[in-house]
Amino acid sequence: MSRNYHHGALAEAMVDQALADVRVQGAEHVSLRSIAQTLEVSPSSAYNHFADKDDLLRAVGACGLAALDERMARVLAAHPADNPDAARARFSGLGRAYLAFAIDETHLFQLTFGPICAVQEIPPEDTGPYNKLTTALDDLDRWQLLKPGIRSDLDLMVWASTHGMATLLVEGAVPPESVDAFIDSMARLVFIEGALSAAEGR
Amino acid sequence: MSRNYHHGALAEAMVDQALADVRVQGAEHVSLRSIAQTLEVSPSSAYNHFADKDDLLRAVGACGLAALDERMARVLAAHPADNPDAARARFSGLGRAYLAFAIDETHLFQLTFGPICAVQEIPPEDTGPYNKLTTALDDLDRWQLLKPGIRSDLDLMVWASTHGMATLLVEGAVPPESVDAFIDSMARLVFIEGALSAAEGR
DNA sequence: GCTCCTATGTTGACATTGTTCACATGAGAT
């Protein structure tokens, strides 16, 4: 009652608060009512902006995807792909960024790629994480750093690997220390012999 | 009241019913009360056998893991690893079994590897899916079918890949048709050149 | 500047859920 939200900012405020709550408790334990209470707003006001609790959570999941994409974009920006070393650094850096996101933002990661936020199939004109991976692989291919004959469907393979490793990290099935082993193993699989640097990534 | 469960079978009955419910509605939408109601039992009776709703769900998740393991065991039993072709078939077959489980039992897969059932780190004497993968890789190595130098940490890599692909399938991020592309890509990465068979697996 | 409409927030209510506590009861050991 102190502040009233008759200025259209409630939707954003709820997403922000939900995002904060998801970060600390995980999506399973956030409650519409407590969000409303924190914002000093009636529980039912949410239904003017979101069809559903899940609808709100989907908005939070979209924030998660955006955060991941931003991390990956930063990696690309840091390494202009104008030489082989940078191309390798891009590739490994993208992987590390993905895994770091999973480790740092476990709950957000789980929501973003969980059952609530159905990830739609990647559209051709996508500019998100998947597209960034594809361009990194194209760069590697252009510099002839990939083992011969493996380029086709490599996007799917690398995406699945990295996403799977992230999931295993998040579930605690694998300790964070094994990230290096994973990245090394990946490098051994895809890079031509002799092109392995001692410390992949950064 | 018709049948009373004073014979100790309630725990199993609840797990069975919960398993059935998870299969159709997904773990997020199963309710202790409705399970009790189906079994014609009081809601609170569950607490004589399970600490918690999550405790019951963890039992269901264990069933899921067992079902997955059984599928993989069937693959190993079907291909005695006494020749190179069989060793390759084992490897690809295990991958296909994992992915088939994810596709057939989406909800159970999500529960088994979801936040509720924290997957503990793999113990050294494990005999489950991870161990089966390791032995399949050892077989490939013994027959010298792997590209040189990639064996170390390959378990982690292959596990992550397959698990990640399964997750992508379950989330709908990738259509079931791409399983073949995934398996082929995997084969291109790990098998020595010339050892690729036209139809990996079966 | 007045009026009306629509977007937005409130009140109160309902059904459902997980969980607990005090109590009943039945089967097996003594």
Added chain:
DNA sequence: ATCTCATGTGAACAATGTCAACATAGGAGC
């Protein structure tokens, strides 16, 4: 036959998602 403990019951509580009827503020149109 009695005692005891494991197991199931009944009633209750707090919390949650959701909805329908209602209030109101602030801008659009005159």
